[in-house]
Amino acid sequence: MGSTKGAGESNAGLAAVILETGRSHAALARKVNELAALQGVVTRYDKASVTRWLQGMTPRDRAPEFIAAALAGFLGRPIAPADLGFPEQRQRPVVARALTYREDVGETLHTLAELGSTDISRRSLLGAAPFVATALMDPQRQWLLWLLEDDQAPRLAAVAGGGPVEQVQAMIAMFDEMDNRFGGGGVRASIVHYLSSQLAPMLQKRNMPTHQRRLLYTAAAKMAATAGWCSYDTADYGLAERYMIQALRLCAEGGDRVLGGQILAGMSHLATSLGNPAEGVSLARAGIVTAKSAGSPLGLVRLHAMAARGYAALGDSKQATASLHAAGRTLDISRGPAEESPWVRFLDHHYLEAEAALVHRDLGEATQSERLANASVEANGERRRRQAISRSVLATAFLRQNRLDEAVGTASDALDLLSGVHSERSVQALRDFRARLVPHRGEPMVREFELKARPLLGTAA
Structure with a gap:
């Protein structure tokens, strides 16, 4: 009570x-x-x-x-x-500070170091970092102001420059590979520890050449954003939000607009997925403005896809479709991964297929969703998290077409894929499908699926 x-x-x-x-x-x-x-x-x-x-x-x-x-x-x-009128929740001060995009980047580094060390201990922070949708408004505004005021800043390519920058970028590549293969839960603690105990102190040192420092800030921004994505993947949504906000501030210090757009894409994804699609659209649009002049069409593909996801959740079919078309056009313009920033080289037509399948699912367009989700399943054989999400979307498409056997079978395959993968995003996609099964609970195959799914998905509402 x-x-x-x-x-x-x-x-x-x-x-x-x-x-x-x-x-x-x-x-x-x-x-x-x-x-x-x-x-x-x-x-x-x-x-x-x-x-x-x-x-x-x-x-x-x-x-x-x-x-x-x-x-x-x-x-x-x-x-x-x-x-x-509810009692104040006891929180460590860093939990509140980490929601703020601070002008002084030194304060950002201190906040990241404290947030990370507290996060690793988990004792005082667990359950005390709620997701606050409205807290994403000010970072977005501050970033856009920086974008306007710093219009002559170099649009840096994130290339290794030897020394500490090369080392950090090697760590980023390793963490990305682990995240893609095993989900964020398997690597999150290592990323947070490296960010807070190694990278933040490294940036607090003096006498580093300006170019090296800017590249290192960019690398730190990428690492903080990855900590955010991995927190998202473990259902630590409040922590995900806080790491992404701090990542955006570090990115401004580094001056990398391609990465800035990708961080805004992550924030958009988080907002839309947690029931705030209007804010998700706004963040995606801020990212589009950021990335338009950065010379990276692939970065724009993801941002237009995030805008489409937000519009679809709002039920705006016209704008969602227009955003998907814009994503397709920018994909066609790209001259290939080798000509793009390292931060967006993983984006391709398979990525867009997977996101478009989700858009059509949310718009209730089962035929299009089935075609795109099936293409994503076939293309992502080595990426079990993406496989599981796309199979969940495919299952929903089958269900909307009254193909119950295929729907349950496909969802069951998605469950099997998640063995050894720590990804709450995949789990949420399956929970979404399970919720749609409620009218069919009288069917034996549905009861069998719900029993099989319970250890991973928890008890159905």
């Missing part, structure tokens, strides 16, 4: 904010359940639950965070649980 204030002590703060939204108690409860589900938490709140909160009950665990996020989404401004 939760704790309760003194007898008769109603929650006036929560009441005022709900009144401002103009939404019903039932609508708030539904949104809270949706946001919780996106982060792997099963809640079953209803309008009676909201009444109890208004009467002074504080819901358990992360519910105040989800309530604040739901109301912030309705109003389009940041709201904290404390603003709603």
Whole structure:
């Protein structure tokens, strides 16, 4: 249930904010359940639950965070649980600081070092770093201001320059390979440890040549962004957000606009996947502005794809389709990976097929989704995370066409692929499919699949 204030002590703060939204108690409860589900938490709140909160009950665990996020989404401004009359959550100061894009890059390095060391210990940080969608607004604004004010800055290619830069880039390549093969969960702790204990202190040293320092800041930005992606892959969404925000600030110091666009693409992906597609579209558009003059068409492919994902989640078929077409055009313009920044060489038509399949899934276009997801499955035999996600999307496409046998069989194959892969993104794709099976729960094959999936996916809502 939760704790309760003194007898008769109603929650006036929560009441005022709900009144401002103009939404019903039932609508708030539904949104809270949706946001919780996106982060792997099963809640079953209803309008009676909201009444109890208004009467002074504080819901358990992360519910105040989800309530604040739901109301912030309705109003389009940041709201904290404390603003709603809920008790302050005890957090280390770094958890709050890491949501800020700071002008002083020295403060960013200190924040990263402390965040990483606290993260590794996990004792005080675990469960205390909520995802805050509205916190992505200011970093986006600060980045765009930097982009306008620093228009003459060199658009650096991230090439090894010997010494510490070459060493860091070798580490990046190794971590990327491990992440792609085994998922973010298998390598996340190593990345965070290297970033906080080796790379951040390295950048705090003096007397480094300017060119080397800029390249090292760029490499650190890439490493921090990878820590963000790996945190995303382990369902540590609040940590993912914080690492990506700090990565964007480091990237401004390095001046690499291609990488900056890719970090914004990651932030867009995170926002859309966690139920904030309007913010996801905004971040993707900021990335497009960033990357347009950077001479890297492949970088734009990913950003247009992220915009399409956001528009699809919003139900805007026209804009989603236009964004996919833009992604296809920029892919055609690229002269190949060798002519592109190292940060985007992995992007190709197979990547676009996989993202387009998700867009068509969210738009309810089963035939297109099936064709593209199947192509992605065939092309990504060595990448089990991408295979699992694309098979989940393919299963949904089959289900929408009333091909239940094929749908369940394909999803079962996706489950098998995840053995030894630590990827919450893959798990979430399968949970999305499982939720669509609810009308078919009377079928023996569905019951068998749900039983098989339970150890990995948890109990269905």
